[in-house]
Amino acid sequence: MSTRPLTPLTGDPTQRDIDAAMAEADQVPPPDPHHPNRDYPPYRSSALRHPKQAPLPVVDPEAVELTGPVFGVTDVSTLDNDLTLGQTGEPAGQRITITGRVLDRTGRPLAGQLVEVWQANAAGRYAHDLDQHPAPLDPNFTGFGRCLTDADGEFNFTTIRPGAYPWRNHLNAWRPAHIHFSLFGTAFTQRMVTQMYFPGDPLFPYDPVLRSVTDQSARERLVARYDHDLSLPEWTLGYRWDIVLGGPSRTLFEDR
Amino acid sequence: MTPELTTSPGSPAWLPPTPAQTVGPFFGYALPFPGGACMASDGDPHQITLHGQVLDGAGSPVPDALVEIWQADHDGSLVGAPGTLRHDQVTSRVLGRDGIRFTGFGRVPTDADGHWAVRTVAPGPHRPGATPYLAVAVFARGLLHHLHTRIYLPDQVDQVRADFPALAEERLSTLLAERERGELYRFDIRLQGPRETVFFDFP
Ligand SMILES: [Fe+3]
Numbered sequence: 001m002s003t004r005p006l007t008p009l010t011g012d013p014t015q016r017d018i019d020a021a022m023a024e025a026d027q028v029p030p031p032d033p034h035h036p037n038r039d040y041p042p043y044r045s046s047a048l049r050h051p052k053q054a055p056l057p058v059v060d061p062e063a064v065e066l067t068g069p070v071f072g073v074t075d076v077s078t079l080d081n082d083l084t085l086g087q088t089g090e091p092a093g094q095r096i097t098i099t100g101r102v103l104d105r106t107g108r109p110l111a112g113q114l115v116e117v118w119q120a121n122a123a124g125r126y127a128h129d130l131d132q133h134p135a136p137l138d139p140n141f142t143g144f145g146r147c148l149t150d151a152d153g154e155f156n157f158t159t160i161r162p163g164a165y166p167w168r169n170h171l172n173a174w175r176p177a178h179i180h181f182s183l184f185g186t187a188f189t190q191r192m193v194t195q196m197y198f199p200g201d202p203l204f205p206y207d208p209v210l211r212s213v214t215d216q217s218a219r220e221r222l223v224a225r226y227d228h229d230l231s232l233p234e235w236t237l238g239y240r241w242d243i244v245l246g247g248p249s250r251t252l253f254e255d256r
Numbered sequence: 257m258t259p260e261l262t263t264s265p266g267s268p269a270w271l272p273p274t275p276a277q278t279v280g281p282f283f284g285y286a287l288p289f290p291g292g293a294c295m296a297s298d299g300d301p302h303q304i305t306l307h308g309q310v311l312d313g314a315g316s317p318v319p320d321a322l323v324e325i326w327q328a329d330h331d332g333s334l335v336g337a338p339g340t341l342r343h344d345q346v347t348s349r350v351l352g353r354d355g356i357r358f359t360g361f362g363r364v365p366t367d368a369d370g371h372w373a374v375r376t377v378a379p380g381p382h383r384p385g386a387t388p389y390l391a392v393a394v395f396a397r398g399l400l401h402h403l404h405t406r407i408y409l410p411d412q413v414d415q416v417r418a419d420f421p422a423l424a425e426e427r428l429s430t431l432l433a434e435r436e437r438g439e440l441y442r443f444d445i446r447l448q449g450p451r452e453t454v455f456f457d458f459p
Contacts, residue, residue, distance in 0.1 A: 035276045036400035043278075045398030048313035049447050055404075055457035056423070062383050064334060064391045065404065065458060069326055069361030072338030077348040086348060105270045114341075118286030126282040144286035146341075180280060182287060188326045189458040191393050193402060195277040212400050213275040221274050246273035248458040 009041050013170040015206060018042050022211050029214075034246065036212035043208040044169055066248065068188040071114040071148060081147035083117075083159040091141035093122025093160035098196070099230055100241040101153040102183060109153025110245065116182040117157060118144040124163030124177075133165050158236065164203055176203035176210060183243060190247040197223045198239070276401035281320050283395075284365060288322070289341055291352030293364040295325065295376035298355040302330040304439045306407060307373035310366050310394065313448030317370025321396035323445070325362040325374060325407075328388065332380035336360035378409060378439075387415040389431075394445055403455045407443050408432050423454065430454050 009021055021042040030037035031054075038050035058065070079085050084095060102110045120126050120143065123135035127142050141160060149155050162177045178195040185191065197210060204210055213219040221244075230238020279287075296303045310318040328334045337357040344351050353359060364372045379388040390407040408416045408431050420428060430453045433441035446453050 032401075034273050038400050040400055043398070043400065046400055047398075048316075048449075049318065049396055049398035050400075051403065051448055051452055051455055052313075053427075053452050053454070055455045056420070057457045057459050059459070062386065063458070064326065064328060064379075064382055064389065065456075067326075067334040067336070069340065069359065070336045070338050071341065074339050075341040075343065077343045077345050079348055080343070103271060105273060107271055116287060118283060120282075126285075128282040128285050130284075131282060142285070180277075180283065180286070182279075188391050188393065189404070191324070191402065192274065192276060193279045193395055194274055195280075209277060209400075212277075218272065218275045221272065222277070243274045244271045 007041060008047055009044055013044075015170060015172055018170045018173075018208060019206075022208060025212075026214050033215055034218055037214070040208065040212045043212055065188040068184060068186060068190065071112070071184070073148070075114060076146050076148055080145050081155070081157050083119075083141065083143060083145045083157065086142070087140040089140040091121065091138050091160050093138075093141075093163075095236045096159060096161050096239060097230060097232070097236045098157045098159065098179070098224065098239045098241060099227075100155060100224075100243060102149050102155065102185075102243050102245065103153060104185065104190070104245055104247065109149070109151075110185055111149055111151050111153055113149040113153070113184050114146060115149060115155045116144070116146045117159075117179055119159065119162040119179040120165050122160050122163050124165030135163070135165070161198070161237075164201075169208060174203050174206065176201040176207050181243065183245060185245040185247060187247050190245040192243070192245055194243070195222060196241050199223055199226055278397060278400050279322060279395040279402070281397040283322060284320070288363060288365045289350050289352070291350075292340070293362055293372070293374040294353070295358070295360075295362040295374055297353075297358050297377075300330070300358070300377050302377040303375060304378050304409075304441060305373060305375050306390070306433060306441050306443055307371065308442050308444040309370040310372065310396065310445045311370060311447065315449065317366070317368075318396050318447065319366055319368045319370055321366040321370070321372075321394060321399075323364050323366065323372045323374075324393040324395070325376065325390050326393075327360055327376065327390040328379040328382045329358045329360065330377045330380045332382050332386075332388070334360070334382050387412050387419055392445075394447075396447070399447070403447070404458070405445065405453050405455050406431055409441065410435050426451065427454050
């Protein structure tokens with residue numbers, strides 16, 4: 001890659017060290033302005049896990065990657081999009097609904113797409129054996145769900161607002177509340193894993209995962225919007241978050 | 257936020273894409289599913305087994321990576337089929353593939369030793385004269401944006417060389433699975449460092 005290498009972090013960095021590293025990284029444009037630079041020292045586990053060679057561009061219009069896996073009604077059950085169901089009792093926390101559309105870059109809705117989500121519980125703990133955060137597990141919340149987008153490309157989840165949680169990136173590191181999303185699209189090149197955040201979270205400026213997206217307008221696209229019309233009386237608070245899948249620019253108009 | 261239409265360089269009004277974020281360490285109870293690594297249909301005569309490790313820049317295994325494969329069937333068909341994640345409609349439990357239709361899609365997490373394995377079919381040429389391959393997406397904690405690579409089987413080496421004339425032999429070799437015995441092949445994915453795997457970009 002043509003960008004200059006960033007200073008690696010060593011020792012036990014504090015938030016102040018991470019803040020300085022994030023400020024430094026903000027000055028280095030990523031290879032793709034829409035996505036994080038895979039070499040992002042403030043997120044320390046990226047150090048040994050990013051390729052140093054530039055990716056090889058593929059321009060073959062018949063590449064296998066310009067097609068992709070398909071999913072259908074057998075791949076989900078109709079209750080999989082309600083993460084508050086399936087256990088014997090009600091999960092703790094605030095019930096929320098998240099609705100949005102999956103679009104390609106031309107604005108075309110992507111129907112019939114598999115959307116997978118996973119998240120921590122209201123106390124900020126994952127139902128994962130390796131999550132050592134000493135916050136309570138919730139026997140009524142597993143924290144994962146899936147659905148297919150409808151004809152308008154729309155997905156809909158009912159869940160619990162996840163809590164912030166600590167992690168070991170640096171001293172006093174806390175992840176802002178987020179929900180992990182996995183998406184497909186009509187081509188394997190559109191495959192996407194990302195995270196949705198909640199508006200106004202005071203942890204945004206301290207989090208190197210969110211701030212790895214150095215362009216502010218791009219970063220804002222990871223934040224859902226509170227939508228009062230989606231809230232249901234005596235039941236849930238509604239959030240709206242639309243997702244735009246990238247993919248090779250040259251193919252998008254050809255199959256319309 | 258709902259994106260607004262903007263103009264990208266050299267194109268009409270386009271929506272900016274949603275940025276990628278790391279899969280993180282805790283996808284393990286959400287994304288992997290029973291049978292994710294058993295892509296071949298029952299009794300398919302063209303079965304192969306692919307396995308390897310995901311390794312970091314220090315040569316250490318990556319125990320929290322997810323490997324996904326998308327490929328053509330042995331006849332070259334890229335149509336795929338739904339049913340990779342077949343669920344029971346009453347209990348919502350995963351039933352897995354029906355064993356009949358080849359869906360073309362596989363997903364396997366690495367184990368504590370960074371190791372993964374899938375049983376699938378040798379892909380056919382997706383168009384006349386094309387070099388067959390398996391498309392791979394790699395996700396991991398520490399990887400802020402997933403990576404695309406390809407697995408070519410070793411009997412295609414001459415065609416692969418012709419497909420990537422600018423690629424040095426050492427780099428080219430990272431795209432070729434190694435036959436260990438019979439229809440068992442090894443393919444390691446090195447995220448960084450010596451013999452770093454060739455990753456692809458689709459502009
Ligand atoms: Fe998380």
